[in-house]
Amino acid sequence: MSSARRYAPVLLLGLPMAFFTAFFLAPLCVVALASVMARDGGGFTLANYTGILFDGYHWDVIATTFRIGLGTTLVCILLGYPLAWYLVRIVRWHAWRRACVIILVVPLFTSNIVRSFGWMVMLGRNGLVNDTLQGLGLLDRPMRFLGTELGILIGMVYVLLPFVVLAVGNTLARVDPALEQASSDLGAAPWQTFLHVTLPLTLPGVISGAIMVLTLAVSAYVTPALLSGGRVTVLAVLIFQQYASVFDQYHGGALSIVLLVLTLILVAAANRLGQAGGRTA
Amino acid sequence: MIARLLVRLVAWIALVYLALPLVVILGASVTTTSFLAFPPQGWTLDWYRKFLADPSYVSAFLTSAALAGVATLAAVLLSVPAALALTRNRFPGRDAISALLLSPLVLPYIVLGAALLQFGGLFGLTRSFLSLAIGHTVIVAPFVLRSVLAMMTPEQRALEEASSDLGAGPWQTFFLVVLPQIRPGLVTGAILAYITSFINVELSIFNTTADLNTIPVKLFNYVQYTIDPTIAAVSGATIIAAVLIIVILDLTVGLDMLSEKR
Numbered sequence: 001m002s003s004a005r006r007y008a009p010v011l012l013l014g015l016p017m018a019f020f021t022a023f024f025l026a027p028l029c030v031v032a033l034a035s036v037m038a039r040d041g042g043g044f045t046l047a048n049y050t051g052i053l054f055d056g057y058h059w060d061v062i063a064t065t066f067r068i069g070l071g072t073t074l075v076c077i078l079l080g081y082p083l084a085w086y087l088v089r090i091v092r093w094h095a096w097r098r099a100c101v102i103i104l105v106v107p108l109f110t111s112n113i114v115r116s117f118g119w120m121v122m123l124g125r126n127g128l129v130n131d132t133l134q135g136l137g138l139l140d141r142p143m144r145f146l147g148t149e150l151g152i153l154i155g156m157v158y159v160l161l162p163f164v165v166l167a168v169g170n171t172l173a174r175v176d177p178a179l180e181q182a183s184s185d186l187g188a189a190p191w192q193t194f195l196h197v198t199l200p201l202t203l204p205g206v207i208s209g210a211i212m213v214l215t216l217a218v219s220a221y222v223t224p225a226l227l228s229g230g231r232v233t234v235l236a237v238l239i240f241q242q243y244a245s246v247f248d249q250y251h252g253g254a255l256s257i258v259l260l261v262l263t264l265i266l267v268a269a270a271n272r273l274g275q276a277g278g279r280t281a
Numbered sequence: 282m283i284a285r286l287l288v289r290l291v292a293w294i295a296l297v298y299l300a301l302p303l304v305v306i307l308g309a310s311v312t313t314t315s316f317l318a319f320p321p322q323g324w325t326l327d328w329y330r331k332f333l334a335d336p337s338y339v340s341a342f343l344t345s346a347a348l349a350g351v352a353t354l355a356a357v358l359l360s361v362p363a364a365l366a367l368t369r370n371r372f373p374g375r376d377a378i379s380a381l382l383l384s385p386l387v388l389p390y391i392v393l394g395a396a397l398l399q400f401g402g403l404f405g406l407t408r409s410f411l412s413l414a415i416g417h418t419v420i421v422a423p424f425v426l427r428s429v430l431a432m433m434t435p436e437q438r439a440l441e442e443a444s445s446d447l448g449a450g451p452w453q454t455f456f457l458v459v460l461p462q463i464r465p466g467l468v469t470g471a472i473l474a475y476i477t478s479f480i481n482v483e484l485s486i487f488n489t490t491a492d493l494n495t496i497p498v499k500l501f502n503y504v505q506y507t508i509d510p511t512i513a514a515v516s517g518a519t520i521i522a523a524v525l526i527i528v529i530l531d532l533t534v535g536l537d538m539l540s541e542k543r
Contacts, residue, residue, distance in 0.1 A: 079295045109523035111519065221482070
């Protein structure tokens, strides 16, 4: 190998690495550093973290964030798996599948605000949802959705559902039908084939979709900000307030690091779960 | 049989759930009332005319389009060489570098936005087009890198080596052999990058001013205080644009991603 070959990675990676070090690593380090600095500039302290960890309000916010995040992930899988199944296995008419895929992808191409805005209109006191539920006789008087965790959950599932459908759909489309055929030839009932053959084979898609939804849900800002009406606070909203209106970079830094660490722990846990599931299959 | 019906039922509910908000916005944008009404009362395009006549919307729209263009171009120029380096040779720290370059995909944007604001503040690099472009480049580069990396197969490497064995220079090899092979991934990644930048609120919100505003941030600030059919018209316009882009993509690149590959 010539020396040019050997130095190629250095030349090719030089600029991207410099850019990411300057505008990604360094800013994150500044945040991490601010999170362990005393407010009055007098050296290092853990006060910013203890202020979060020994405070009931912050635990409430963290719990709300992860309750909404996990709930969103669960509902996305329960709705997304059947939809992926329907699109890949049941729909035979190409034009209809195309239309369905377009319905699925359009939300991904429009901003969170537009998508959340649609739900702000529909979930209002006199919105479509309340009108329909009352018309069907399921409700006597309008139910409050905006400003509740349920309202945020409805908006979040809407925003994130396509990710699960695409992830599951792509693995489902690659499942070798011969394996399922073999299972049923050997006398397995359809539900047994699903549980022991198809589900384990599509588990990687479920896990990767779930990780994507979970990380996006716990760090979401726009949807909770618009659908909470200021009544429900999640971590991302709290972090934004620290930087944009309270101007407390020390507290904000500590909150940011807490969100980062909790997100990474969840991603690692989901990965572990996927590997364990893959092994037993 | 019952299971099949149940799957259909859930799938239809999910489809209605996905389509409904967009239909409601489009419907509410043509109402003749001065408040949002769905089903719309009457039919008018006045709300669309109103926002198109407002220069602040048009300039925010142009800022977003230019910003997404600059960020996507920068992301391509950074990510393609990085992808080549990461797949060529094994070298110490390769996995760590790859993880670093991809990590903005899983980091909360709001944290990144706050970090860039605080960091930029140290150098007076805030609330400018440049600071917006830098932040957007960081978050969209991983999309390009990921989809280009997916194109770097052993076959691709073999052709690349054949090209250089036959005497082609590095640039010739890149433009004549590598680029045509990674083009599908590059196009997908660039489209994702452009859209991600174009619809971003979390990062931009720290760096916009009254004069320098992106369309999502302008909408976000507006929606929090006022809700009227103008905002439905602006939203409606973005939905129509999205549908057009997707139909064009479907006809050219092909979006039949969920058909069984048998």
